[in-house]
Amino acid sequence: MLKVTSLSVNYGFVNAIRNVSVHIKKGEFVALIGSNGAGKTTLLNSIMGLVPKKDGEIIFKETDISKNPPHSRISYGISLVPEGRRIFPNMTVMENVEMGGYSKKRSEVVSKMDEIFHFFPILQERRTQLAGMLSGGEQQMLAIARALISSPDLLLMDEPSMGLAPLVVKEVYEKLSMLKNMGLTIFLVEQNAMAALKYADRGYVIENGRIIMQGKSDELISDNEIKRAYLGKEYKEKWER
Amino acid sequence: MNYWQKDEETMSIDEIKQLQLERLQSVLYRAYENVSFYKKKFNESNLSPDDCRKLSDISKFPFTYKNDLRDNYPYGMFAVPLRDIVRIHSSSGTTGKPTVVGYTKNDLENWKDLVARIMVAGGVSKNDIVHIAFTYGLFTGGFGLHYAAEHIGASVIPVSSGNTKRQIMIMQDYRSSVLVSTPSYALHIAETLEKLNLTKNDIHLKYALLGSEPWGEKIREEVEKKLGVIATDNYGLSEVMGPGVSGECIYKNGLHINEDHFYVEIIDPETGEVLPEGEKGELVITTLTREAMPLIRYRTRDITRLYRDNCPCGRRLIKMDKPSGRTDDMVIVNGVNVFPTQIEEVLKQFDETTPHYMVFLKKKGKLDMLEIDIEMTENLFFDEMKKQKEILEMVTERMFNVLGIKPKIKFVEPKSIERFEGKAKRIVDLRDE
Numbered sequence: 001m002l003k004v005t006s007l008s009v010n011y012g013f014v015n016a017i018r019n020v021s022v023h024i025k026k027g028e029f030v031a032l033i034g035s036n037g038a039g040k041t042t043l044l045n046s047i048m049g050l051v052p053k054k055d056g057e058i059i060f061k062e063t064d065i066s067k068n069p070p071h072s073r074i075s076y077g078i079s080l081v082p083e084g085r086r087i088f089p090n091m092t093v094m095e096n097v098e099m100g101g102y103s104k105k106r107s108e109v110v111s112k113m114d115e116i117f118h119f120f121p122i123l124q125e126r127r128t129q130l131a132g133m134l135s136g137g138e139q140q141m142l143a144i145a146r147a148l149i150s151s152p153d154l155l156l157m158d159e160p161s162m163g164l165a166p167l168v169v170k171e172v173y174e175k176l177s178m179l180k181n182m183g184l185t186i187f188l189v190e191q192n193a194m195a196a197l198k199y200a201d202r203g204y205v206i207e208n209g210r211i212i213m214q215g216k217s218d219e220l221i222s223d224n225e226i227k228r229a230y231l232g233k234e235y236k237e238k239w240e241r
Numbered sequence: 242m243n244y245w246q247k248d249e250e251t252m253s254i255d256e257i258k259q260l261q262l263e264r265l266q267s268v269l270y271r272a273y274e275n276v277s278f279y280k281k282k283f284n285e286s287n288l289s290p291d292d293c294r295k296l297s298d299i300s301k302f303p304f305t306y307k308n309d310l311r312d313n314y315p316y317g318m319f320a321v322p323l324r325d326i327v328r329i330h331s332s333s334g335t336t337g338k339p340t341v342v343g344y345t346k347n348d349l350e351n352w353k354d355l356v357a358r359i360m361v362a363g364g365v366s367k368n369d370i371v372h373i374a375f376t377y378g379l380f381t382g383g384f385g386l387h388y389a390a391e392h393i394g395a396s397v398i399p400v401s402s403g404n405t406k407r408q409i410m411i412m413q414d415y416r417s418s419v420l421v422s423t424p425s426y427a428l429h430i431a432e433t434l435e436k437l438n439l440t441k442n443d444i445h446l447k448y449a450l451l452g453s454e455p456w457g458e459k460i461r462e463e464v465e466k467k468l469g470v471i472a473t474d475n476y477g478l479s480e481v482m483g484p485g486v487s488g489e490c491i492y493k494n495g496l497h498i499n500e501d502h503f504y505v506e507i508i509d510p511e512t513g514e515v516l517p518e519g520e521k522g523e524l525v526i527t528t529l530t531r532e533a534m535p536l537i538r539y540r541t542r543d544i545t546r547l548y549r550d551n552c553p554c555g556r557r558l559i560k561m562d563k564p565s566g567r568t569d570d571m572v573i574v575n576g577v578n579v580f581p582t583q584i585e586e587v588l589k590q591f592d593e594t595t596p597h598y599m600v601f602l603k604k605k606g607k608l609d610m611l612e613i614d615i616e617m618t619e620n621l622f623f624d625e626m627k628k629q630k631e632i633l634e635m636v637t638e639r640m641f642n643v644l645g646i647k648p649k650i651k652f653v654e655p656k657s658i659e660r661f662e663g664k665a666k667r668i669v670d671l672r673d674e
Contacts, residue, residue: 003259006266006294018291021263023256055294204263210290212270214263215530219347224325225271225532 001026001185002047002078002154007056007066009039009046016042017209020056024154024187029180031196031217032189033226034206040189041083043206044156047187048080049073060154074103079152083159085143089132093123093142096131100146109149116145120175137168141175148179155179157188161195173199197221245361245393246354249501250556254549257557261504262296264529269293269302272535275320278313279537299504299527300515304538307340310480314338318534321345326533330479331379332578342381342479343533349388351530352482355499356389359488362497362554363473364448365419367394372417372446374426375453375576376402381483382453382576386421389485395419402426405433412444420449423576424456424464424472428607431467441469450475452484454573455564461493474563478543481526481536487561492553495560502530505559506538507547510568521546523568524561542568572602572668574609577645581667584613587639593621593632597658602670609672611648613640616658 002024009016017039024030034040045051047058049070058066065073079100087096097116101109117124120141126134131142140160147155160176161169169192177199180186190196197203197217205213205226213225220226244250252260269290272279282303283289292301310318318341319326326343344352365371371390377383377399390397398415400408402422408430411417420427427449434440449464449472456474464472475488476496486503487496498505503526507516510523524541528534543564550560572579581600588594594615601612615636621629633652641647661667 005259005262019266019294021259021266023259023263207270210270211263211267212274213267215347219350223345223347223532225321 001028001061002187003057003059004043004047005057005059007043007046007058008054009042009051010054011042011051015209016051017046017206020206020209020211022187022204022211022214024185026153026185027180027183028202029176029186029200030188031193031200031203032187032206033191033193033196033203033220034189035191038206039209040191040206041158042209044080044158044187044189047073047156048078071103074150074152077151077153079147079150079155081140081143081147081155081157081160084162085139087131087134087139087142087146089130091131092128093131093134094127096142097123097145097149100149104150108151112149112151116148119178120145135168136164137171140164140168140172144172144175144179152184154185154187157186159190159192160188161190161192169195193226194221243361243366244556245358250358250497250558252501252557254557257501258296260501261529264501265296265299265504265527266290266293268527268529268531268535269537271320271532272537276318276535278309278317296504297515299506299538302537304513304525304540305536306540307480307542310340311338315341316343318536319343320535321533330381330384330483332479340480342482345532348482348531348533351502352385352485353388353392355482355485355502356385357392358499359475359485359497360386360389360393360395360419360450362488362490362556363450363475364471364491365390365393365395365450369395369418369447370398370416370445371395371419371421372398372400372408372412372415374400374402374408374420374422374430381477381479385477385482385484386450390419390421405430406437409434409437409439409444412446413439416445418445418447420446420451420468420470422449422451423453424451424460425454425575425608427451427464427468427472428460431464432607434467441467444468446470448473450488452476452488453576455566457563476543476561476564478541481528481539481541482531486526490552490554490556494552495548495550495562497552497554497556497558498547498561500559503527504529505547505561507545510542510544519546519548521565524564540568542571544568570668572600572670574602574611574646579611579644579646583643584640587636587643588615590639591632591636593618594636594652595655597660598667599658600668602668602672604672611644611646613648613650614653614658615650616655617652619655621652622655 004022007020008018160172200217203220204211273290325345327346328344331341332339375383446468449470452475461472473489477484477486487498489496506525507522508525516522524543524545526539528536544566545561545564570581588596597616599614603610637650
């Protein structure tokens with residue numbers, strides 16, 4: 001569904017990501033893990049069109065979208081749940097969800113909204129409350145709901161576990177798992193490697209803007225290299241020659 | 242049709258190219274960051290892993306030679322700390338430094354899967370009884386096939402090599418259905434079977450997975466006829482993993498390369514230029530998934546050809562021909578790699594011999610024979626017979642230690658061996674005659 005080849009993004013003279021190649025097949029749940037500042041968000045923002053690329057290709061459903069503006073990428077069927085959720089606290093839950101569908105027809109939004117509230121009963125209960133009154137976990141659900149209203153084929157998520165209690169992280173990931181089982185393709189980036197890899201099918205590991213490893217989730221979980229990348233530790237106690 | 246990892250084995254070319262690029266870029270970063278040998282080598286060529294933006298960019302990167310592995314003996318090529326290594330294999334290397342290869346837990350998992358793919362392609366299923374007549378120990382052959390067969394769920398008999406009569410008894414009584422061995426040993430079993438007045442109907446073999454030395458259709462025909470099996474070839478080398486690099490399916494037309502784990506190129510061995518698909522040259526392998534010991538553009542010294550076809554088995558992996566020769570002077574004797582330099586090393590250790598020798602490869606029955614003619618010094622020539630015999634025994638013993646097989650050594654008169662101008666041709670292969 002999504003194929004990124006040798007993508008590079010610079011912020012001024014700084015290489016944010018270099019030669020990043022990843023692919024996500026239809027129906028897959030793929031996680032990109034790495035420590036702070038490794039380039040995870042840059043990759044998502046670049047797929048979404050929020051930051052310009054320097055080099056490389058972003059092919060979505062056989063089309064190179066790397067020159068399209070963000071709003072047209074949404075109409076291709078990509079949707080992003082940004083880092084820190086970014087909900088509108090002074091609007092109601094329902095208004096927040098509607099905001100995600102501003103490019104769609106009213107009738108489509110209404111019918112999709114029923115479906116989404118059915119999937120997130122907690123939001124249904126609080127549909128008239130101000131979003132700022134929700135708990136962190138509920139806000140994350142709301143952010144996902146807002147992304148789903150445009151009926152995307154590919155859901156991008158930035159750090160879904162950020163700032164959430166472990167139990168709530170589990171709840172969020174279980175919802176994502178259910179969405180995957182309903183046919184949604186998911187690509188998320190996450191510092192919380194263990195949580196992400198527990199639910200994802202495959203994973204990529206990013207370090208200093210480069211993908212240094214990839215594989216099935218269970219392979220990555222057992223890998224010491226991952227612990228190193230994830231913890232940002234540089235332990236290189238090689239056998240002394 | 243049976244597959245072990247259907248998704249991977251039947252991937253489209255587009256998918257495989259994307260996967261290869263992703264893995265290639267990562268392995269270059271890992272090799273560069275974690276192996277000082279590669280960091281130095283890339284820096285010397287003014288290259289960074291960032292320079293690999295498409296698959297063909299790999300041709301800019303330097304080769305890795307067997308000697309590099311020796312120079313970094315024992316653990317210098319490892320990209321992970323030693324405590325992440327769970328298995329170590331090595332060449333015998335009694336002369337000079339051996340080559341050491343390490344595996345992480347994930348490497349062993351991959352290895353099992355890759356060999357399992359080849360075994361399944363060759364007909365093996367979980368209902369089989371797999372008779373492994375490879376030497377175990379430091380060599381990768383025995384363990385590679387052993388773990389894969391268990392992984393498939395087959396019953397494994399780790400017979401190891403030697404005592405052919407007992408092997409045949411085991412085949413009869415334990416009902417071995419798959420033979421794993423070198424092709425020459427398979428022939429030897431067939432011959433011993435005849436000597437015992439037995440036929441293929443007295444044993445229960447269905448498939449034979451033969452490897453670790455080059456062999457042709459004539460041998461295949463004979464093995465298949467006399468043992469009543471479908472015989473397939475498989476290829477690998479311990480430096481990049483062991484068996485599991487490529488293998489034939491039951492259609493027996495070319496070896497499917499596990500190209501999602503190994504990126505292969507064919508080069509002109511003289512110039513190092515990459516040759517287009519379909520041309521004959523030296524096989525160069527880059528490991529794509531190996532964690533413990535990534536190798537970038539490893540020179541296998543094996544001559545072959547790469548091509549894609551629509552194999553009736555449904556696998557879409559690129560194919561290679563059976564290797565048709567070597568770009569160095571290595572010869573394979575009963576599955577054991579022998580280099581003339583090893584013989585020279587031994588001769589250096591004896592004052593009574595000259596460095597003039599000839600190697601003759603012959604057949605004794607179905608097995609290979611290594612004969613070495615060595616020139617004596619004048620002194621030894623005029624010495625008593627007893628002394629000559631003593632030295633002969635010592636040289637033979639030493640050769641056996643170094644080569645791993647026992648050669649038949651003959652001392653010849655001084656100045657009786659041809660002197661070569663230019664490239665010496667000391668090996669005479671009489672096995673096909």
